Structure formats: C-alpha cells, structure tokens
Amino acid sequence: MTVEGPGGSPAAEASARPQAVLEASEPSATFLVVTVNEGGEEQVRSLLPKLSSLVRAVRSRAPGGRLSCIVGIGSDAWDRLFAGPRPAELHPFREVGKGNRRAVATPADVLFHLRATSSDLCFELIAEIVSNLDGAVTVQDEVVGFKYFGELDLLGFADGTENPTGKAASDAVLVGDEDLHHAGGAYVVVQRYLHDLAGWNRLTVEEQQRIIGRTKTSNIELDGEDQPLDSHVALNKIVGPDGAERQILRYNMPFGSAARGELGTYFIGYARTPTIIEQMLSNMFVGTAAVSHDRILDFSRAVTGALFFTPSATFLDDLPDPGKPSRRVTLSVSESAGAATGTGTGSLHIGSLRRVHSE
Secondary structure: OOOOOOOOOHHHHHHOOHHHHHHOOOOOOEEEEEEOOOHHHHHHHHHHHHHHHHHHHHHHOOOOOEEEEEEEHHHHHHHHHOOOOOOOOOOOOOEEEEEEEOOOOOOOOOEEEEOOOOOOHHHHHHHHHHOOOOOOOOEEEEEEOOEEEEEOOOOEEEOOOOOOHHHHHHHHHHHOHHHHHHOOEEEEEEEEEEOOOOHHHHHOHHHHHHOOEOOOOOOEEEOOOHHHOHHHHHOOOOOOOOEEEEEEEOOOEEEEEOOEEEEEEEEEEEEHHHHHHHHHHHHOOOOOOOOOHHHHOOOEEEEEEEEEEOOHHHHHHOOOOOOOOOOEOOOOHHHHHHHOOOOOOOOOOOOOOEEEEOO
16 A cells, blocks of 8 residues: 655655554454574564565455554664664663553564454464464564453553544654655554453542543543543643644553453554653653652553564565674563562463573
C-alpha cells in the first residue's frame, strides 16, 4: 500500500513503504520477543525478507483473515544485524521508577507483532517464524492477546479509543525527513502488565473512574476538577511546545491465565519518536511536580519492557550489509524480573533460564 510520508515530503514518501503499523486492530494478536543467540545473526537476517511471503502464504488459507506481522529490532541487535546508519533515536529501553512501581527493562532483540481476525492464523504464522529461527534465537516472551467484550481491558475500561487516524496517524507514527535513512519506520515500546484484579474489584466504580480518568460505561473523559492529576488519562496526556497533544498508536491487548492467576494488559505503543512514550512512563512511574505516580500502578505491575525500531517494508526487502556481532550477556525475562523484584523465583512462566552469550 502507499502511505504518504510524514509532512507529505517527497523524500520521505519515496522510501516510506511502511510495515502494517497503520492497519486497524484485530480481535486476535500474538506478541513474540526473542534474543539472538551467538552465531544466529545470519539466520535472523535470512528470515526478514521472507516475512512478507510467509504472511501471504498463511493468509491465503483464510481469505479475509487480515493477517499481518510487524517486526521490530532492538538497539543491541541492530548493530549485530545491520551495517550502516542506525535509527537516530534507537537505544535500550530506559528503566524508570523504583520498588514496586518500576518500569523494568527485559531482554529483547527482535519483536514480532502478529494480528488477525482469528487466533489460528497468528498461531500458524508464529509456528513458521519459530521454525525458521530454530537454534538462532531464545524466546524471551510469548503472549497471546484477545479482545475482551469489544474494546475493554481486564479492568473493565475501554482501551485505545483515542488513537489518531488517517494522516494524523501517519504524522504521529512514521519517521520522515528527520531521519531519511529510516523514513517509513516507527519506534515501538512494549510492556507486559499484571493486574491485581481482586484489589481492583474491591473498589467502587467511582474510585475506579477517578484512577483511570474516564467513565466506565460511556468512556467519557472526566472534565476539569473531576479529572484527578494522578489519573492514568491525565498523566498520559503529553503536550508539545506548540500546545498540541502529542499522539501515539496503541494496540494494547488483554491476556491471561486464570489457572496461574496471571491476568493483565500487553501495552504496545508505536510513535515517530520514543520520547513521547518515555515521557508518559516517567509521568506514570516517577510522577510530576504535582503527584507521585499514576494511581493505576497501585493495581498494575510492569514485568517486561523493551524498545524497538520497526524499519520500513522497503528496508526489509533489501537489507543493508550484515553488522558486526559484539560480546554481551543476556538474562532471560524470568531472571530479569526476579532481579528487579528481589524474588528470583522465575514465577512468570516465560522465557528460558539460560544465559545467552553473544559474540
């Protein structure tokens, strides 16, 4: 598809054939985060140009299934996979906060964000991806998301209803002339939040609404003095120097295992610059001059966190030369989360307990 580059610039437009970032949300989603094993770089590189054909092959089995896959590359992996200029604002995820209110950073080299009308399509494509990457990567996190009574999250409130659309969406999300080497790409932050639903459900509806900043049934934003300064809505409203609200695209999904008591929201936000999402996280976890933190964090805990750059489809079709692998030590999600909380129990039931050494 053809999407006008941000600002309508011919230079940006010429190289801005994006991935499926701007396509509509679907009822089913799968989020796969992996780290690249030592010596696995070329196998990962060989998959990237094939992704579009894999999507088409699986999609052909269910016409109308609207299957899509977006791939993002983390900061540490970028130089291992590609030579040449890096995305200008790509860096490791920056932890903010402390104690129980902390946005943790967890191991992440490559993100695969799959969407479809039904979960079987996501499953089939994930199986193909994992098969192609066998031995080259370690799975750090795999989350299957689902729609919950329309657009609700597990807290009972509508989520993502303020996403920009049309040109406003492309302007908010797609990199343009400010980084011509990577025009048509986007930055994406992912976090997995676990909810204390028992505690949340003990609150009255009025208390819940003041924490979120919206009404529960009608999804109307609270106004004026009715909008608490520490509400989720208030702290996630970022205004630029020109007085205009800075926007991102959210494709959050509920997920959960009732048997394990792990119920939550997978946050995934796309933006033209990661600074907007980073300011939101700072407001939430560190607070502002007026408030100490986002009240939603009294009931929701971040257990993963990563930043990626999703290059344009044009970039994936014609990859630059290979990069130079560098030595590092990567912890699995369960080790990282244990270190962050001081428990070390690995009770998230995800990832691998192996340390992966990369050259």
